[in-house]
Amino acid sequence: MTKPTLIYFAARGRAELIRLVLAESGMKWEEHPVGKGTLPTNGRPTDFDALKASGLLPFGAVPVWEDHDGFRLAQSMAIVRYLGATHGMLGKTARDVAQIDQMLGAYDDVRGELRKLVLVESDQRAALRVELDTQFLPRWLGHFDRLLASNGDGRGYLVSDSLTVADLALWLLCELIRDNGFAALSPFALLMAHFERIGRRPRLAAYVQSTGRFPFVPLPK
Numbered sequence: 223m224t225k226p227t228l229i230y231f232a233a234r235g236r237a238e239l240i241r242l243v244l245a246e247s248g249m250k251w252e253e254h255p256v257g258k259g260t261l262p263t264n265g266r267p268t269d270f271d272a273l274k275a276s277g278l279l280p281f282g283a284v285p286v287w288e289d290h291d292g293f294r295l296a297q298s299m300a301i302v303r304y305l306g307a308t309h310g311m312l313g314k315t316a317r318d319v320a321q322i323d324q325m326l327g328a329y330d331d332v333r334g335e336l337r338k339l340v341l342v343e344s345d346q347r348a349a350l351r352v353e354l355d356t357q358f359l360p361r362w363l364g365h366f367d368r369l370l371a372s373n374g375d376g377r378g379y380l381v382s383d384s385l386t387v388a389d390l391a392l393w394l395l396c397e398l399i400r401d402n403g404f405a406a407l408s409p410f411a412l413l414m415a416h417f418e419r420i421g422r423r424p425r426l427a428a429y430v431q432s433t434g435r436f437p438f439v440p441l442p443k
């Protein structure tokens with residue numbers, strides 16, 4: 223028997239949405255932080271290469287989730303869906319699940335596009351940032367705003383009538399956009415209200431304010 227464990231770097235990255243789902247569920251988990259040249263913890267490697275060689279990572283990549291009975295799962299979105307389903311945050315119908323998947327796919331698309339700031343040559347960053355803030359983000363935030371508006375009066379949840387992992391994915395994207403200094407979010411009143419409403423949920427707010435949360439690392443300017 224092991225404690226439920228998240229294997230990832232000591233960073234937000236691809237694991238942060240998983241952590242939001244865990245925080246909102248009220249479940250306690252352990253971090254198994256991956257490093258380079260680091261020593262084993264709890265009898266298991268933390269050095270990334272040693273961890274890969276150990277066979278503990280189904281696809282040789284992180285994040286990996288491990289349940290108390292040793293059940294292990296790779297792929298961040300599969301983990302989000304699994305934990306969401308376990309804790310009643312994956313909707314009620316097949317259509318809810320499909321709409322949640324739609325949002326998780328969009329979350330990956332938008333996050334991947336923002337991460338291009340890390341990959342481009344430094345002299346192209348300023349132009350990319352302007353393009354993201356004036357074209358790419360307004361387009362996507364408009365999509366999200368319309369999706370919210372089409373569910374009831376738009377003042378509840380993204381899908382169905384209770385919190386799902388789709389709301390947490392949207393919240394995390396909005397936080398990423400805000401904290402990286404993009405202005406694109408402010409014209410979207412429903413989205414802003416959703417961001418504030420979800421962020422006020424006691425468990426999420428407690429996690430976000432906790433010292434246990436790994437620090438924000440801004441995208442390069």
Ligand SMILES: N[C@@H](CCC(=O)N[C@@H](CS)C(=O)NCC(=O)O)C(=O)O
Pocket residue numbers: 235236282283284285296297298299
């Ligand atoms: N689609 C996978 C991608 C996982 C992935 O590529 N993770 C990176 C770290 S963020 C990794 O472990 N790469 C393998 C390596 O660096 O050798 C997911 O969402 O979990």
